[in-house]
Amino acid sequence: STAEARVLRVDDLQVRFGGIAALSGVSFTVEAGTVHALIGPNGAGKSTCLNVLGGAYRATSGSVHYGDTELTTLPAHRIADLGVARTFQNLSLSLEATVEDNLLVGRHRIMRAGTSSQALRLPRARKEERTERATVRRIATLLGIDGLLDRSVHTLSYGDRKRVEMGRALAAEPTLLLLDEPVAGMTHGESMAMADTIRAVQQELGLSILLVEHDMPFVMGLAERVTVLDFGKRIAEGSPQDVQRDPEVLRAYLGT
Numbered sequence: 001s002t003a004e005a006r007v008l009r010v011d012d013l014q015v016r017f018g019g020i021a022a023l024s025g026v027s028f029t030v031e032a033g034t035v036h037a038l039i040g041p042n043g044a045g046k047s048t049c050l051n052v053l054g055g056a057y058r059a060t061s062g063s064v065h066y067g068d069t070e071l072t073t074l075p076a077h078r079i080a081d082l083g084v085a086r087t088f089q090n091l092s093l094s095l096e097a098t099v100e101d102n103l104l105v106g107r108h109r110i111m112r113a114g115t116s117s118q119a120l121r122l123p124r125a126r127k128e129e130r131t132e133r134a135t136v137r138r139i140a141t142l143l144g145i146d147g148l149l150d151r152s153v154h155t156l157s158y159g160d161r162k163r164v165e166m167g168r169a170l171a172a173e174p175t176l177l178l179l180d181e182p183v184a185g186m187t188h189g190e191s192m193a194m195a196d197t198i199r200a201v202q203q204e205l206g207l208s209i210l211l212v213e214h215d216m217p218f219v220m221g222l223a224e225r226v227t228v229l230d231f232g233k234r235i236a237e238g239s240p241q242d243v244q245r246d247p248e249v250l251r252a253y254l255g256t
């Protein structure tokens with residue numbers, strides 16, 4: 001892909017649900033081609049933020065720009081067409097289908113344009129199917145699940161399912177990947193392996209990654225920059241080393 005990652009700029013974002021302010025004026029910038037972490041205790045507003053970026057939730061006010069394009073007024077499929085893909089905190093895979101078929105689902109955004117003509121030209125359709133399978137295999141190799149392509153998802157470990165979920169998002173060739181709690185429920189060993197994978201994905205594909213995480217140690221060795229939310233507000237931002245020492249961050253995490 002020749003598409004380039006752009007800067008993501010979140011400016012004074014507010015989201016209210018009835019009387020609850022899930023986000024109260026949050027701003028941060030994800031530089032192109034970096035790994036940026038959005039962390040904070042449960043209920044801080046992290047998932048809400050991803051939901052606005054992906055178009056699932058509407059912002060009450062504020063703006064989000066991906067490059068020159070304002071996202072908050074666009075429907076989810078238009079945001080996906082701009083190269084923004086996401087995973088979910090709770091997996092959204094087809095459990096009976098194979099890993100390969102789950103990854104091919106992620107190709108639909110790319111393939112949509114060409115489908116009608118393919119039906120009339122079988123040799124070309126077969127060639128394109130081979131290309132699609134090769135693309136999916138390359139992504140699976142990057143994620144270390146290429147040996148599992150023929151397996152049904154329900155036979156996989158939880159950690160491998162998380163990789164399939166990430167692979168399906170990557171199959172759409174995003175320039176910005178949004179990951180919601182990529183290591184939730186994983187063992188320490190699995191988390192560290194996932195950090196290596198996320199770093200490899202960023203370096204190999206050159207995209208930007210915004211990851212939401214509850215687990216602070218996990219993001220420390222991985223993210224170049226960290227934004228910390230608490231009760232819908234940004235309480236700190238900086239390098240992992242800086243935010244780790246910030247008294248307000250320690251207070252939010254330790255509840256003291």
Ligand code: ADP
Binds near residue numbers: 046048
């Ligand atoms: P986090 O992902 O950091 O744990 P969330 O973004 O899920 O936090 O939630 C932030 C706040 O917004 C919480 O108080 C939560 O109950 C509320 N919230 C999130 N989504 C909705 C929704 N769809 N309807 C009502 N309240 C919501």
Ligand code: MG
Binds near residue numbers: 048089
């Ligand atoms: Mg969440």
